[in-house]
Amino acid sequence: MARESRPVRLAWAGTLADADYVQGPTPPARLEYLVALADRVTAALTCHAAPGVAARLNGREMGYPVPPGCKALQPRAIVAWDAAGKTGSGTTTAPAPVTITAASSGATAADVVEVPTSDTASGVLAWPPVGPWALVVGAEVWEPSPTAAMDRLLELTPTLDECALEVVTVDECVGVCLRPIWVGDLLEV
Amino acid sequence: MTDITTPASFVPVAYADLVGFVNAAGHPIARLGDNANWLIGRHCPPVVYTCPPEHLTLDAMHVVPIAPSADGLDYEVWLGVLGGGAGASMTWRVAWSSAAAPQPATAGDWTTIGSYTDTLTAAERDWVLADTVTIPATATHLRIEQAGTSGLAAVTTILVRPAQRAAIPRAAPASGAVPWDVGMAFDGGPVTPEHLNRIWRTTGAVLADRVQAVAAWSQSNELPLLVSLTTAQPFIPIARIPAWLEGQGGCKVTLRIGALATAAGCTITVGQAGGASHTFTIPHPVATYTYQSAQITLTHEAPVFYALVGGPDGADVAVLYITADWRPGD
Numbered sequence: 001m002a003r004e005s006r007p008v009r010l011a012w013a014g015t016l017a018d019a020d021y022v023q024g025p026t027p028p029a030r031l032e033y034l035v036a037l038a039d040r041v042t043a044a045l046t047c048h049a050a051p052g053v054a055a056r057l058n059g060r061e062m063g064y065p066v067p068p069g070c071k072a073l074q075p076r077a078i079v080a081w082d083a084a085g086k087t088g089s090g091t092t093t094a095p096a097p098v099t100i101t102a103a104s105s106g107a108t109a110a111d112v113v114e115v116p117t118s119d120t121a122s123g124v125l126a127w128p129p130v131g132p133w134a135l136v137v138g139a140e141v142w143e144p145s146p147t148a149a150m151d152r153l154l155e156l157t158p159t160l161d162e163c164a165l166e167v168v169t170v171d172e173c174v175g176v177c178l179r180p181i182w183v184g185d186l187l188e189v
Numbered sequence: 190m191t192d193i194t195t196p197a198s199f200v201p202v203a204y205a206d207l208v209g210f211v212n213a214a215g216h217p218i219a220r221l222g223d224n225a226n227w228l229i230g231r232h233c234p235p236v237v238y239t240c241p242p243e244h245l246t247l248d249a250m251h252v253v254p255i256a257p258s259a260d261g262l263d264y265e266v267w268l269g270v271l272g273g274g275a276g277a278s279m280t281w282r283v284a285w286s287s288a289a290a291p292q293p294a295t296a297g298d299w300t301t302i303g304s305y306t307d308t309l310t311a312a313e314r315d316w317v318l319a320d321t322v323t324i325p326a327t328a329t330h331l332r333i334e335q336a337g338t339s340g341l342a343a344v345t346t347i348l349v350r351p352a353q354r355a356a357i358p359r360a361a362p363a364s365g366a367v368p369w370d371v372g373m374a375f376d377g378g379p380v381t382p383e384h385l386n387r388i389w390r391t392t393g394a395v396l397a398d399r400v401q402a403v404a405a406w407s408q409s410n411e412l413p414l415l416v417s418l419t420t421a422q423p424f425i426p427i428a429r430i431p432a433w434l435e436g437q438g439g440c441k442v443t444l445r446i447g448a449l450a451t452a453a454g455c456t457i458t459v460g461q462a463g464g465a466s467h468t469f470t471i472p473h474p475v476a477t478y479t480y481q482s483a484q485i486t487l488t489h490e491a492p493v494f495y496a497l498v499g500g501p502d503g504a505d506v507a508v509l510y511i512t513a514d515w516r517p518g519d
Contacts, residue, residue, distance in 0.1 A: 049403050
């Protein structure tokens with residue numbers, strides 16, 4: 001937001017040799033300023049924090065905000081362990097991956113994304129989560145036709161209409177946020 | 190005065206279109222103005238976003254802090270709810286308070302503004318737009334009250350965000366955002382400083398006016414999970430929360446807590462893992478929830494927040510909420 005106090009610059013710096021310039025009653029603003037203005041408005045479109053929540057996320061269904069121009073969500077989850085190495089669901093000793101589905105993601109709706117947690121211990125969902133913990137981050141892999149439960153992004157169809165709410169289901173973690181991945185060029189949306 | 194129709198979509202401007210003659214009435218100045226209007230009407234990041242524990246009860250009250258728009262906007266209140274038995278019949282009421290320390294069950298602290306009624310089967314999960322309500326700029330807290338007539342249920346998600354507006358008023362609101370008016374631009378007309386300043390100013394004003402939820406842990410006041418401290422365990426972590434603020438490393442976020450303690454000397458430390466933190470001291474003896482806030486500066490755009498409750502042997506601490514929010518520009 002450093003530009004907030006930036007002075008407005010309107011000095012004419014064009015060339016009258018361009019016949020287009022003389023069509024208007026007054027000279028247009030400088031290209032430099034117009035680019036900065038366009039940048040500012042476009043940056044505002046994507047000015048959205050990806051909120052995180054902490055909870056015993058065990059099959060939790062929730063709406064997640066998806067900003068305009070967002071083509072995918074990258075899972076970022078917190079997993080925790082207890083001293084006995086119990087699993088998240090408490091039924092197995094194998095590491096429990098974080099699983100996330102989004103209603104409109106994948107080759108078919110609600111394809112499961114699995115984020116591996118650890119190869120040395122198992123997660124725990126008890127509260128409060130007093131044991132060791134780790135941040136696990138989903139693979140930045142774009143796969144519109146995924147195999148079952150692969151570690152990847154949650155693919156979405158970007159729009160420039162409004163901030164959408166995607167219904168996601170999160171399992172086997174104690175905190176989560178979904179990082180938005182933007183399209184490379186908003187003009188292509 | 191009639192309102193200005195908000196554009197349905199944001200239409201980006203190609204840089205190539207900024208070269209050469211720039212007509213006030215056409216592309217790209219008017220398009221930038223329309224986009225600024227789009228922001229006024231459709232920029233709607235969540236101001237509250239939390240997932241309370243799935244604690245099945247008949248009645249419950251969730252209190253969360255809120256920093257609403259200066260413009261007195263309408264807000265959508267979305268709820269995730271879970272049924273705990275066949276035929277759970279529930280009403281959820283939305284209320285706001287401007288009191289410094291509103292207590293969940295003190296009726297005089299709250300103004301009810303909306304409600305939602307549903308009947309849930311066992312283990313049924315619903316994600317619903319509970320109501321659209323007007324929240325005044327003076328509100329400090331929202332309360333979601335669950336009042337059941339039968340069965341058990343739980344609020345599993347609370348999301349509050351500005352409602353989309355198909356039209357925006359021509360008058361300049363308190364936030365400082367000034368709409369781009371269609372009458373400002375005509376074919377062949379001049380591009381004046383007002384055209385450009387208005388777009389520039391409105392963009393910053395809308396963003397700064399709409400505080401965004403960053404991180405949260407919260408629970409209801411009905412049989413809350415207590416943090417019980419002992420000599421062997423004088424500090425207990427209760428939440429670790431990942432978040433993402435694209436390109437905003439170095440920004441400031443506001444931490445807020447609501448809690449009560451059964452003994453003197455209890456604290457809640459909230460901070461960024463590997464970064465700054467703030468320790469809140471919970472007053473005692475106080476038999477009511479106390480609310481505090483503080484700002485910290487983030488070190489990068491991908492923080493993980495933590496919350497640590499501390500206190501003497503035998504103390505119990507009931508935490509109503511721990512949140513972080515961000516006002517763009519901070």
